[in-house]
Amino acid sequence: MDAKKILMIDDDPDFVDAVKRILEKAGYVVEAAYSPQEGYRALDANVYDLVLLDCMMGRGAEGIIVARKLRKKKELSNLPVLMITGIRDQTGFFFVGDPKDETFLPVDGFMEKPVEPEALLQEVSRLLQSRKTNESKKGE
Amino acid sequence: MAEKPSFQKEVMNLMHVMDGNPIEACIQCGTCSGSCPAVEYMDYSPRQIIALIRADKKDEVLSSDTIWCCSSCYYCTVRCPQNIKITEMMYALKRYCIWKHKHKSGVIGPDFSRKFVKIVVKTGKSYEPGLAPTFIFKYGVRGVIDNMIMGISLLQKKRMAIMPKTVKRIANFRRVLNRIIPIGVEQ
Numbered sequence: 001m002d003a004k005k006i007l008m009i010d011d012d013p014d015f016v017d018a019v020k021r022i023l024e025k026a027g028y029v030v031e032a033a034y035s036p037q038e039g040y041r042a043l044d045a046n047v048y049d050l051v052l053l054d055c056m057m058g059r060g061a062e063g064i065i066v067a068r069k070l071r072k073k074k075e076l077s078n079l080p081v082l083m084i085t086g087i088r089d090q091t092g093f094f095f096v097g098d099p100k101d102e103t104f105l106p107v108d109g110f111m112e113k114p115v116e117p118e119a120l121l122q123e124v125s126r127l128l129q130s131r132k133t134n135e136s137k138k139g140e
Numbered sequence: 141m142a143e144k145p146s147f148q149k150e151v152m153n154l155m156h157v158m159d160g161n162p163i164e165a166c167i168q169c170g171t172c173s174g175s176c177p178a179v180e181y182m183d184y185s186p187r188q189i190i191a192l193i194r195a196d197k198k199d200e201v202l203s204s205d206t207i208w209c210c211s212s213c214y215y216c217t218v219r220c221p222q223n224i225k226i227t228e229m230m231y232a233l234k235r236y237c238i239w240k241h242k243h244k245s246g247v248i249g250p251d252f253s254r255k256f257v258k259i260v261v262k263t264g265k266s267y268e269p270g271l272a273p274t275f276i277f278k279y280g281v282r283g284v285i286d287n288m289i290m291g292i293s294l295l296q297k298k299r300m301a302i303m304p305k306t307v308k309r310i311a312n313f314r315r316v317l318n319r320i321i322p323i324g325v326e327q
Binding site: 011012013016017031032033034035036037038042055056057058059060061064085086087088103104105 | 142144145149150153154155156235239240318319320321322323
C-alpha cells in the first residue's frame with residue numbers, strides 16, 4: 001500500500017520540522033508549504049490525502065480563508081483538513097465555549113498548539129480513515 | 141516541495157499582500173533611519189533591521205526593541221527610494237513576535253496590544269483606564285502620579301469614562317468578529 005501523502009501549510013519552519021519528523025516516523029509522506037500561496041500551488045500540482053493547516057499566517061487569520069477556499073473548490077471539497085493552531089494564545093481572542101464555529105470554519109479536525117505527538121497521529125489516522133470510508137461509500 | 145524559508149522569506153510571507161514588500165531591493169542608503177523620529181530610542185536603526193533580516197539574523201531582530209519603538213509615522217515609507225513599506229514591515233514583525241512569543245522581555249508593546257484586543261472584543265471600543273496598568277508602573281511612582289493627574293482632568297472634561305462602555309448591539313459586533321475569527325464561540 002502506498003504511503004499517505006500529507007500537505008502541511010504553516011508559516012513556522014520550526015513547527016513544520018517538528019511535525020514532519022513525527023509524521024514521517026509514522027510512515028506518512030509529508031510535504032510543506034510555508035505560505036497560503038505555496039499551499040495553493042502545491043494543491044494544484046499534486047494530489048494529497050490530508051491537509052494540515054495553520055491559522056495565523058500572513059496578515060492575520062489567513063488559514064481560515066484557505067479552509068473556506070478549499071471547501072469551495074469542487075475537486076478539493078472532500079479533502080480532509082486538520083487545523084492546528086495556537087490562535088487563542090496568539091491573538092487574545094479568548095472566547096469561551098466550543099473551540100470552533102462549524103458554520104464559519106469548515107475544517108474536519110481542530111487541534112490547539114502545542115500538540116502531543118500521539119494525539120496528532122491519532123487525529124491524522126482518524127481523518128484518513130474517515131476519508132476512506134466516505135470514498136468507499138461513494139463507490140457503492 | 142518548498143524549501144525551508146530563510147528569515148527574509150518568512151517576513152516576506154507575512155507581507156505577501158504587498159507583493160512581499162521588496163526587502164531584497166534595499167540599497168542601505170539609510171534614509172529610513174535618518175528620517176525616523178524614534179531612532180534614538182532603538183537599539184538597531186530601521187536600516188540595520190533590514191540588513192539583519194537579509195542576513196538571516198532572526199533572534200537579533202525579534203529580540204530588538206526597534207519594532208516596539210516604531211511610532212507608525214510612515215515617514216520612512218514615504219521617503220524610501222526603493223518603495224519598501226518599512227512601517228508595514230515593522231507591523232509584520234510585531235505580529236510575528238506576538239504570535240511566536242519571541243519578543244524582548246520588558247517591552248510594553250506586546251502586552252499593550254493583547255490587552256487592547258481583549259478590551260475591544262469585550263466592549264467593542266477602547267477603554268483607556270483598562271490599558272493603563274500595562275504601562276504606568278514601568279515609570280515608577282512619578283509615572284503613576286502623572287497618569288492619575290491626567291486621568292482626573294480627562295474625567296473632569298468628560299473625555300474619559302470611569303466604567304467601560306460597550307457599543308450598541310454588542311451581540312452583532314461579536315457575530316462580525318466571529319465571522320472573521322471563528323474560533324471560540326461565545327455561549
